[in-house]
Amino acid sequence: MQFEIGGRRFTPAVAPPRQARSVRWGLGAWLLACVVAWPAAAATDGAAGQSSPGQAASWTPLHEFLDRNTGDRGYLGAVSLIARDGRIVDVHVSGHRDLARKVPMRRDSIFRIYSMTKPLTSVAVLQLMEQGKLGLDDPVSRHLPEFSGLQIFTGGTADAPQLAPAQRALTIRQLLTHTGGFATGGQGHEEPTRLLERANLHDSPDLASFSRSLAKLPLATEPGTRFKYDGTGIEVLTRLVEVVSGEAFDAYLHKHVLAPLKMRDTGFEVPRRQRGRIVDLTRMGDDGQLQRDDSRSAQTPGVRLNAYPSGAGGLYSTVDDYACFALMLLNGGEYHGVRLLRADTVDLMMRNQLQGQLDPPVTEFNAGEGFGLGGSVIIDTDKRGRRGSLGAFGWSGAASTYFTIDRERKLVAILLLQHLPNGADNDLPRLATPFYNLVYTTLDAQQDAP
Incomplete structure (x- = not known):
């Protein structure tokens, strides 16, 4: 069992259940729903190495940077999107979209967005909060009784734990x-982490089983x-969304988030007729050559990452679909006349929640970052080490996908690649920081x- 660390590690996939719900897909529906209200400069699908017509020439350095890094020895391909003032x-x-570098990347290419799924799950939870069905400071056991009577690992080993x-x-x-205190790694927590790894929670047949199995394990x-x-x-x-709403999570997400935003190319699996649009998932081989990852979703693109709909990292999406979601948050919870959240709830989501809870109130990744409800929040621009306004909100996915929402600059910036970094000296360079700096x-x- 592997764990996600900073949105940069991959979770093994398992076979999807035969009865799994599929979200509707289709480029035609996407064009109708998401593009018609946008300016003509954004409405034309780009071919590889090209950009939408009518753009300002000053974006050329950003384009050249992405073109250089998707050359013969770089990433397979990339799609970027910039929005200002809601446009x-x-x-x-x-x-390119394929490892053979024969099929050009397209604007409607489908990516595994992994941990960029988490903000959508947060929105689902916050919707239920607004409806009065849950409170952020509710004990989880109020809704999921299996989490009553939790225990802490205090010593011993995984084979003989002291609780x-x-x-x-x-x-x-x-x-x-x-x-939450879960035993998900970290120095000094190796033994309780072994207990969690042995449980193979990602092999659970459904979210109910995942939740029940996790609740039996000690916290770190x-x-x-x-x-x-x-x-x-x-x-x-x-799982909590399922219990509180009375709907399966994928059904809830489709009905209350994806469908209202017309995110027709986003789902936990891709219909077979659309799987040719999925970008190959690569990793760096020991020989310094890119190779297709050996995970199930890489070898069989379009299948579910897990048997259950993973709100932590299970979605496939496109740059325009994710832009619909990000622009909704930028606009205080409303997009094209459809309101998903109140403006004050979005404020709460994008506020550093670690202030007053932890000392220092920062994450494990960067001293300039705090954490909101579903993503990072810039709390110190100097310490952050890359451009961005105080309070900018965003996150990344394990396979090199990135987004930021900067409300001070009225900006959304999205970069989608499809590579699992391994941190080795011969791996591809991370592009997030230079990308944001160029933006x-x-x-x-x-x-x-002038």
Whole structure:
């Protein structure tokens, strides 16, 4: 069993159940729903190495950067999207969709977005909060009784653990902020982590089984005392949505988030007729050559990552679909006349939740980041190490997908690649920081232009 660390590690996939629900897909529906209200400059599908017509010439350095990094020895391909003031101002498509580098990347290419699924799960939870069906500080056991009587690992080994009752209740807010205390790695928590690994939770047939199995395992720390990023607590939230709403999670997400936003190319699996649009998933081989990853979703693109609908990392999507979601949040919870959340709820989502909860109130990744309800929040621009306004919200996915929502600059920036980094010296360079820096440099230049 593998764990997600900072949205950068891959979770093994298992075969999907035969009865799994499939979300409707189709480029025609996407074009009708998402593009017609956008400016003509954003409405034309780009071919590889090209951008939407009518764009400002000042985006050229960003395009050249992406083209260079999707050359013969770089990433297979990339799709980027920039929106300002609620309007898409630039889309660029580079490289190829397949490992053989014969099929050009397209704007409607489908990517595994992994941990960029988490913000959508957060929106589902927050919708139920607005309806009064749950509270962020509710004990999880109020809705999922199996989480009453949790225990803490206090010593011993995985084979002979020493346990004690938890003194704090696990809350929904802690699940959203990765402070639930689960044994998901970290120095000093190796033995309880082994217990979690042995449980093979990602092989669970459904979310109910996942939740029941997890609740039997000891926590590594008291809830609310340590930030440790992982998908485990998010899967509990996914199950909680099912119980509170009375709907299967994939059905709930489709009905209340994806369909209202017309995200027709987003789902936990891809219909066979659309699977030719999925980008190959690569990793770097020991020989320094890109190769197709050996995971199930890489070898059989379009299948579910897990038997259950994973709210922690199970979605496939496209750049335009995800832009619909991000623009909804940028606009305070409303998009093209459809409101998913109240503006004050979006404010809460994008506020650093670790302030006052942890000391120091930052995540394990960067001293300039805090964490909101489903994504990181910039709390110190100097320490962050890349461009972005104070309070900017965003996250990434394990296979090199990235997004940011900067409300001060009225900006959405999305970059989709499809590569699982391994941190080795011969691996491809991470593109997030130079990508964001180029975006902000371009915005500054446009602002200064006469």
